[in-house]
Each structure stands twice: as C-alpha cells, then as structure tokens.
Amino acid sequence: MTRFAERARVVVVGGGFWGCSTLYHLAALGLTDCLLIEQGELAGQTTGQAAGMIGQLRTSAVASQGATYGVELLRRFEAEVGVPSPFREVGSVKVALTPGRVDELRRQVAGGQRLGLAVSLVSPEEAARLAPGLDPRRVRAAAFVASDGYVDPRATARGLARRAETLGAKVCATGIMDGLAVGRVAAELVAGRRPFLDIRSMDPGRFGRRYAGRAALRTACEAVYRNYYALRGGRV
Incomplete structure (x- = not known):
C-alpha cells in the first residue's frame, strides 16, 4: 500500500467494495496508472456493515x-x-x-x-x-x-485491492478528497499534494451525497444504518 502517488491517470475515490472492484477491473484490463484513495481502512465503512x-x-x-x-x-x-x-x-x-x-x-x-x-x-x-x-x-x-x-464483503473488497496492487495499481488509505473542480478532482493526500488525473471514479459510499453537493450535484439515494437481529426459532 502506497502513501502517495505524484501522478495518476485514474483516481478512484473510496475504498469500499465498488472502489476496490473498479480499481481491480481497470488494472486487470491493463490500465495500471490508477490510484485509489480512502480516508481510513479499506472496506471500513458501509461495505464492512453489508450483509453480503x-x-x-x-x-x-x-x-x-x-x-x-x-x-x-x-x-x-x-x-x-x-x-x-x-x-x-x-x-x-x-x-x-x-x-x-x-x-x-x-x-x-x-x-x-x-x-x-x-x-x-x-x-x-x-x-x-x-x-x-x-x-x-x-x-x-x-x-x-x-x-x-x-x-464476506470485507474480504472481497480487500482481496480485489491487493490483486490490483500486484498488477501495478496504487492504494493510499490515508487520503482525503479535498474538493471538486470542473473537469477534475482535487485529492488532498497525506503529503498535502494533489495527484494529477485525466479520469476519476467516485465511489465514496455513505459520503456520496456530501461530495456530490460540492459539485452542485444531487444524488438519488443516501446510505443509512440498519440494525440486524438474530432470532432463534422464529418463523418468517
């Protein structure tokens, strides 16, 4: 896992299942000049809470x-x-x-x-x-x-990310997206610098509505928390 990439053609924002899957499939197709940024651990937000x-x-x-x-x-x-x-x-x-x-x-x-x-x-x-x-x-x-x-959602996402790295893509799990600009994304990483990019993929999970708002966009859905209960002897 890398801490910083000076340049990247593709930046994937979000290290949940969709972000890791996007990174893997791009790398598997030969597009390895890719960087995934995640502000915490991979699959640590909504993916880690998914039923799978x-x-x-x-x-x-x-x-x-x-x-x-x-x-x-x-x-x-x-x-x-x-x-x-x-x-x-x-x-x-x-x-x-x-x-x-x-x-x-x-x-x-x-x-x-x-x-x-x-x-x-x-x-x-x-x-x-x-x-x-x-x-x-x-x-x-x-x-x-x-x-x-x-x-297992966590194992799936992390496995895809690890394979993408072996193919040449990069993962930075200490990156925070700073903002959006017309035609590009600015991502503030641990070194305080920003990767230059031509393409971006937005997979921010429960933060999607927040980041869409920065670009004056509206999203149709928003992530919410659910409670799961295990029942013994119940009938559906």
Whole structure:
C-alpha cells in the first residue's frame, strides 16, 4: 500500500467494495496508472456493515447481468485474485406474500430465465423445505436460485485491492478528497499534494451525497444504518 502517488491517470475515490472492484477491473484490463484513495481502512465503512447477500433476480436485466457476473467472478476468485474465495454458493429462496409481489416475482423469474439464469418457481412447501423456518401458509409464490449465496464483503473488497496492487495499481488509505473542480478532482493526500488525473471514479459510499453537493450535484439515494437481529426459532 502506497502513501502517495505524484501522478495518476485514474483516481478512484473510496475504498469500499465498488472502489476496490473498479480499481481491480481497470488494472486487470491493463490500465495500471490508477490510484485509489480512502480516508481510513479499506472496506471500513458501509461495505464492512453489508450483509453480503448476492441475489441475481432483479427488476432490470442490467442489474441481473451485473449480479450474475459477480457470481462468476467469485467462483474464480482464488484463481484470478490469488486469495481464497469468500463466496458461499448456498442458493436463495425469494418469496411473495401479496398478490402484487406474485406478479413481480413471476416477471423477475421470466426475465432471469431469458438471461440464462437457472431459476424456477417452487411450491410454498418446497420453499419451506429449502429455507427452514419459513411458514408456507403465508407464501403465495416462491422462486429458487441455486447459484445465489453470500459473501464476506470485507474480504472481497480487500482481496480485489491487493490483486490490483500486484498488477501495478496504487492504494493510499490515508487520503482525503479535498474538493471538486470542473473537469477534475482535487485529492488532498497525506503529503498535502494533489495527484494529477485525466479520469476519476467516485465511489465514496455513505459520503456520496456530501461530495456530490460540492459539485452542485444531487444524488438519488443516501446510505443509512440498519440494525440486524438474530432470532432463534422464529418463523418468517
């Protein structure tokens, strides 16, 4: 991990999953004159708090294709990235409890099948067998995707960043973005200097709204904290 890069063609702002993934894919494509800046530890903000569930049934084809690519990358993670895969391909059950959700789920299943995803509708009883604790009496429709699963978000992001570094990209985990200017980003690093760049990728996670405001931009979403509770013997 580097402390400072005098020049970089691409600066990636944010060391969460999306930032580390962007850095890795750029480096894997041969664009190694890249610098990722993160003000703290890699994957230390929203990525570290993510549940890590990967579901390929989405409301749009683009989102489904992106999730499917993610599963494919995680399957070859150890061979391609060089660290053990943090992915557990355990499958997932998606349920609909209302008539409106039934129609939506059927559309998602049909869309996934058109993209080649191995997904099928299953009975409420089969859904309860696959997901013990699920109450089949409440389920109006259910779908099963065998290739879904969950991942360790921190290990994934950090593995991608380490591989990007071995390919020649640079990571600075003591960098704070100072501001935005038209056509470029100014990033204040530990040495107080700024990297010159031609391209930038903004992946600041929960700080996205703050940085967008500096550029007179408005974002459509904002990160919030959630509470997770583990229940014993509960039924969904």
